[in-house]
Amino acid sequence: MTTARTRRAVLGAVGAGLTGGCLQSEQRSQTLTMGVIPDVDPDTAIEQNTELAAYLEFELDVSVDLRTTTDYAGLVQAMTAEQVDLGYFGGVSYILAHDRANAKPIVVGSKSGTTDWHSVFIAHESTTVTSMDDLKRSADSLDLAFGDPLSTSGTVMPTYYLRRRHDLFPDRAFKSLTHVGAHDAVVETVAGGNSDVGALNARIYDRLVETRSVDETVTEVWQTPGFADYPWAVNGSLNEGTVSGIRDAFASLDEKGKDAILDQQNVDKYVATDHEDFEELGDAVRMMELLNDDDG
Structure with a gap:
């Protein structure tokens, strides 16, 4: 078991706010860079994910480098630059990360029997x-x-x-x-x-x-009516064994009684997902012309 060294860092634009550059391929089995969107203030975003990061460290036997960004576009850019291995995205920012970096969704949260958000x-x-x-x-x-x-x-x-x-x-x-x-x-x-x-x-x-x-x-x-949102997605460059391990760790949170972590995530449990579950958001993304927006 590696020593936990989860860091609280707020990232700026790619190349400026990130330290250490891209992860090298041989480091990926030892360090997992985990990024979360600032859907609440950055300090709270880190606080709400610190216990989850520690759990993933233990389950995956890796060091987790937990970070957030100054805005949603920052996480898309970080994933595109391969400076994030695992990201907590909004539905739209995920679609952009998928389009630009081949990000792949692995789990979404379920609450009261539904994965829909409003x-x-x-x-x-x-x-x-x-x-x-x-x-x-x-x-x-x-x-x-x-x-x-x-x-x-x-x-x-x-x-x-x-x-x-x-x-x-x-x-x-x-x-x-x-x-x-x-x-x-x-x-x-x-x-x-x-x-x-x-x-x-x-x-x-x-x-x-x-x-x-x-x-x-x-x-x-x-x-509003419900829609898909908030997937955890992995960088397309991660090997399938690592991806499977991350997915299993999320899916077993409820079985292992990690209620405090789930409560911080505002979900009852995590369930597997794939890109098809987010296709309905495509209409809204195209309507907003976001896929053509170079700024994310």
Whole structure:
């Protein structure tokens, strides 16, 4: 068993924020570089994955180098540059990593019997917006907050449903549109009155409500239909034996009673997945023209 040396590092752009360059092939059996998107603030993203990293170290008998990025595009770039072996992506950022780096999804989280995720629209009580009909009627007088531009549940799918179901183009229909980064930042922005309405990941919002981290001035307006999101994906250069070991380690978390880790991941268990499960996101990605965006 190698000595645990999980590091807390926030990565910037590839080549600037990453240290040590690409992993050499002979090092991959000894060190696993694990990257996670900053869907919450970077410190929290690391904290929520530290125990998981330690578990993988023990199960795989490797050292895990745990890192996060300054934004979602950073993790796509890191995977493309082969500076990340295992990544926790949003659905859209995974599709980009698959397109650019042949990233392969191996597991997704299941909660309450489903692997679907949802976006939730929220509003500040001062707006009197309580339904999507209200939101549509008042859009031109409302400031809208989204998450990271590549966030599946914080930007892409909310945009998809606004356009397809309500004929609202966020960048034109609202008084203003601001991207504030992490999902918890969306709640803080709306609660602070800096935006009238916002959209974020529904599971994260529900967790914030459960922990009483949501100001009473914020109300839920609507949850979208479900969609695939948040896969753990591996670099296409990893050998199948390593990939199989990682997949098995995730899948056995519930059998081994690792409830604390699963709770931190906001799932009940992990189940196997493949690229076909994410094909429905392709329509939204093409609609947003993200595959042609050189910045990720």
